[in-house]
Amino acid sequence: MDVVRVKDLVKNFGRIKALRGISFSVYEGEIFGLIGPNGAGKTTTMRILATLIKPTAGEAYVFGLNVIENSEKIRSLIAYLPEDAEPYVRLTGYENLLYFAKIIAGNEEEAKSMADLGAEIANLGSELYRKAGTYSKGMKRRLLVARTLMLRPKLAILDEPTSGLDVFAALDVREIIREYTKKYQTTIIISSHNMLEVEHLCTRVALISSGKIVAIGSPKDIIEKTNSHNLEEAFVKLVRSKP
Numbered sequence: 001m002d003v004v005r006v007k008d009l010v011k012n013f014g015r016i017k018a019l020r021g022i023s024f025s026v027y028e029g030e031i032f033g034l035i036g037p038n039g040a041g042k043t044t045t046m047r048i049l050a051t052l053i054k055p056t057a058g059e060a061y062v063f064g065l066n067v068i069e070n071s072e073k074i075r076s077l078i079a080y081l082p083e084d085a086e087p088y089v090r091l092t093g094y095e096n097l098l099y100f101a102k103i104i105a106g107n108e109e110e111a112k113s114m115a116d117l118g119a120e121i122a123n124l125g126s127e128l129y130r131k132a133g134t135y136s137k138g139m140k141r142r143l144l145v146a147r148t149l150m151l152r153p154k155l156a157i158l159d160e161p162t163s164g165l166d167v168f169a170a171l172d173v174r175e176i177i178r179e180y181t182k183k184y185q186t187t188i189i190i191s192s193h194n195m196l197e198v199e200h201l202c203t204r205v206a207l208i209s210s211g212k213i214v215a216i217g218s219p220k221d222i223i224e225k226t227n228s229h230n231l232e233e234a235f236v237k238l239v240r241s242k243p
Helices: 042-049 071-076 093-104 108-122 124-128 138-149 167-184 219-225 231-241
Strands: 004-013 016-025 029-035 057-062 078-081 155-158 187-193 204-210 212-219
Touching: 004 042, 016 057, 016 204, 016 212, 029 042, 029 167, 078 138, 093 108, 093 124, 093 138, 108 138, 108 155, 108 167, 138 155, 138 167, 167 187, 167 212, 167 219, 204 219, 204 231, 212 219, 212 231, 219 231
Parallel strands: 029 187, 029 204, 078 155, 155 187
Antiparallel strands: 004 016, 004 057, 204 212
16 A cells, blocks of 8 residues: 555635646655655655645545544654744754654653653754754754654654754754654655755655646656656756647
8 A cells, every 4th residue: 555645726815826737645664755856745745644734635644544533643654844833942853852752652651761762863862952042943853853753653754854944954864864764664655856965865756846746656667767867957857848
């Protein structure tokens, strides 16, 4: 069974057509990328899969469950990190992890175990016990990614997890995602407008432009089929070839 199956998905915000009938599937254990420029429809797609907004038309299923009819069940199986998420700046990094763990966990012991896993994933060392308000953007993002993954979701949805980070901070976050997927076999969907950085991270990608998917496949296959040097060049060629 596909972890995610999307068919002819449409989303309109008034006169704005955010999604224009996209279709794709995500398979178990892969890192699937929704790749495209800002405003392409990536965040809208993720919010629909996270059951935060409803589609205008079409179908979306997560673990075989309809996102409209089974939203509560789906939320128990996934974890979602919005692009604009922020930690509580008056709490330390660890206190942030423990606070959210207590919301999800059934008891104190389980919450402590969950927060400790988050601490391991974030790998911030002694910085984890400083207030999050003193963190750099890269440190905050590592903490937030860890906060999402410590829940051990069957599906993690990460919206622009490296947005605004410098090269080294982005590399740290990508490594966290890669190692976590390898260790726990969790399925992950990430979005990014930086096509070069996900080229070696994602198993498969869907390239999105103006609410339409222009290509789906492994980065290597898309690059080879378009006779390009990298995914960014392939994307430009594909968009320009569309009528």
